[in-house]
Structures are given as C-alpha cells and as structure tokens.
Amino acid sequence: MKFSDTKIAGVVLIETERKEDERGYFARTWDAEVAATHGLFPAIAQCSTSFNAKAGTLRGMHYQDAPHAEAKTVRCTRGAIYDVALDLRLDSPTFKQWVAYELTAENGRMLYIPEGCAHGFQTLADATEVSYQMNVPYREGSARAVRFDDPAFGISWPETFERIISPKDRALPDWELRNP
Secondary structure: OEEEEOOOOOOEEEEOOOEEEOOEEEOOOOOHHHHHHOOOOOOOOEEEEEEEOOOOEEEEEEEEOOOOOOOEEEEEEEOEEEEEEEEOOOOOOOOOOEEEEEEEOOOOOEEEEOOOEEEEEEEOOOOEEEEEEEOOOOOHHHEEEOOOOOOOOOOOOOOOOOOEEOHHHHOOOOHHHHOO
16 A cells, blocks of 8 residues: 655545456555555444445535544545545644545545544445545534535535535535634
C-alpha cells in the first residue's frame, strides 16, 4: 500500500499495490500495522456499502461529531466517484478547505478521512458501489452534515450529470447561519 498526504493534514490518499498474473490481481486494502505506522486508525469497528443506481448521485457532506467522531476509509468497488473530504476542525490551518479525488474500481485508490472532517461523493457512472470502513460504529445522535453547495466551502462538483440528492441533504442550512 502506498500512502500520500494531501493538503489537509490527516487526509491520506491510499493506493493499493496489485500483484497481477493470468488470473487477475490480488491487492491488500487494509493492514492495521501499516496503517498505524502512518498515524491512521488501526482497528475497524464497522464496514458499510452504498449502492448508487445513477451517475450524478451526490451523498454528503456527512460526519460524526464527538464523542463519537469517526475516521473512515472510502473505496469505490464498482463504477467511479468524485470523492471529497472537507476539514471542519476549528483548530486546523486548513479549516473549511477541501480536497477531491477520483476513486474508481479500476484505480483501486482509497481516501482516508480523519475525525473532524466531513465526507461526500458524487457518482460518475451508473451502478456505482462505495465501500466504507470506520473506526467507530454509527451513532445517529452524533450524525452531522453540511450542505454540499454551501458557499462557505466552495466545493467544486462535476457538472456533467443531473444531480440526485436527498431532500435532507439539499435542505441543510448555510454553515455561516449555524456557526456565526
């Protein structure tokens, strides 16, 4: 596994190293000991999958607040996504900044998103599946979200598709109104 830091401290792009032969390939997608040497969570408490029927589906920007703040890895196992991490850590020098990467089943890349950062993605292909690994279980009372198009963050999303967004995610108030 290859680990590359991003402009946001703690957000890491992870690339699998494939061992290929005539059968296909084998790649390690997580190694607790190696992750710990890079400062990432070593233990996985929960794994989840989302299936997205149409290109243009946008999920996010979601996170869990303390005391159940979560770190996660995100990997596209079918199709392709534009994956975004947004820094919401008040004491961070990159507060309110974001990074985005294209994750596909073919490139095998993963994004590690630390506690205090929100996550979201937009699908780039029909029938896209996304796999998540989290260091803590989901706690509904700690679930939070910010709006994908909030001007406080200026996230640039692909405009090539008609977006499909949940009413709940679309109706979130502006960050500045919630955090004056």
